[in-house]
Amino acid sequence: MSKAEILVIDDEPQIQKLLKIALESNEYKVRQADTGKEGILLAANHPPELILLDIGLPDKSGHEVLKELRSWYNRAIIILSVQSHESDIVRALDNGATDYLTKPFRTAELLARIRSALRRNQTETTSNILESGNLQIDLGMRTVRRNGELVKLTATEYNLLSLFVRNEGRALTHQYILKEVWGVGNQTDTQYLRVFVGTLRKKIEDHPNQPVHIITESGVGYRFM
């Protein structure tokens, strides 16, 4: 496989250096920009496979850079944000960011997110049958099997699960899920979502209290693994 090219837009030299070493030692080609303007230029001249974008940039906010990039760039963009700024993260995800990481982050986590984002770049899945661990979901037949056994789901539970499965590995915001599953009217109230996630976990997780499929992203939404 050819080396995927990653553009890092971050103004902190230490983070830049760290990311460069971590990414290059994992066979990625790295290009760097320390301002939003430079980042957009670099991305336009030579579109990379993936962009790591810091929200706090010196010249303009990462949110603006994200919006500008998203007007023409449709590959993965992963946002780097400071811990506990959930509203920033939700806003970035709603503006089309592929994923996010909060500083300080661990390298293993960073690499996992990059791999998953790159995978999604390449395969806009055409297959009807998706598998994730012990789960098998047939989008054509609308059936779900766990360890080969058919799982009974209500219509809403199925819609929710199929949304998760189609966005495997990706953090989905509460708002996005509510809009996709319940329609536009219900976007403010997350209680139905929480209840359905609870019942869905009981049906598909081996240990609903230590979920491995539907992971809660605190203050942001859910991620299906």
Next chain:
Amino acid sequence: MPFTCDYTRLLFTKSLCFNGYFCNNSLFLRLIPINTRKLAIGIQYTASVGMILLVATGCFFFNDFLGHRVVALLLLMSVSILAMLFDILPVLLASVLSAVIWNFFFIPPVFTFHIDHAEDLLMFLLYFFIALVNAVLTFKLRDVENRARDKEEREKTIKLYDTLLNSLSHELRTPIATILGAVDTLKESKEKLSQRNQTELLNEIDKATVRLNRQVENLLNMSRLESGMLRPNLDWCDVNELIHSVVEKCVPTHKPVIEFKSNENLPLFKLDVGLIEQVLQNLIYNAIQYTPEDATITIEAADIGNICRILISDRGKGFPEAEMESVFQKFYRLPNSKAGGSGLGLSIVKGFVEAHHGKVTLRNNTFGGAEFVIEIPTETSFINNLRNE
């Protein structure tokens, strides 16, 4: 500038009271005149002139009954009241205005500035003098009082900062020293170090960084509380799930068993998930610190009529009765407690729970160990009882 200064004072008072340092009302009472004095200067001028005009008009109607000398005393009293409340310039304006009004409308012959009797002239000059001196003296007195109070508060702040710096410098420097030391060793004696020692040093750096991060997080949370800008961002929260996830985060590095059984009848509560997560983390972390390795920590969650109650009890030594009040204070640490800990954790717990209008209490279990009880009044949702759509 006066605004900033006053704001800081208010904040400071608030933070001290928040921590139970001294919550007597005298401080707040004394703040009242300060605040009035800081009213916009325009309002002060208007109020001064208005009050003098009002008193003068009132007196004018009863002039026959009162006599102009009593009127002078009444006007002098109004000027004195203004002097207690306002800045010097509006008060001076009021005293001059009152003297002029008194002369023009009350001293015979009325409606002229002319004064007939020598006695009245003397009295007018005396009035003028006393009113001005009154204004200046009251102002100076207040100024001195303010300065003394500022000094006193500054001393208290310095004392608080000393405590802060002592506990923080230890808490922050220890991990930094670990990191620097380990890095130096790794850099300089790379060849001599065994593979195992290298890994060990790297693990120490890892642990120290996590510890540093936790302290910084605590400090940031504390400053969020101190700023008074903390607004819980309420959303529906599955408390069972939240507790499980916090427990899972705590377990791998620590020995005591943490026992939590989901309460299946628990409704959803409207809480700020981030804040409550921090509260649970701090309490569990605290329990782990003080519980022997072979003992258990139990957590329970319940709904008591729209109150979300979470119990966390450990099998440590418990708290001495005399210290129970103090443990939630900022930077407070039990006497003889082991090294580590900045004394911020529990005060953040209290602050965050109170931001939800809830309360956190501490009691000793009958079988030994301490039990923290969090009770937060909040909206609940029972829709998990409604099966399906």
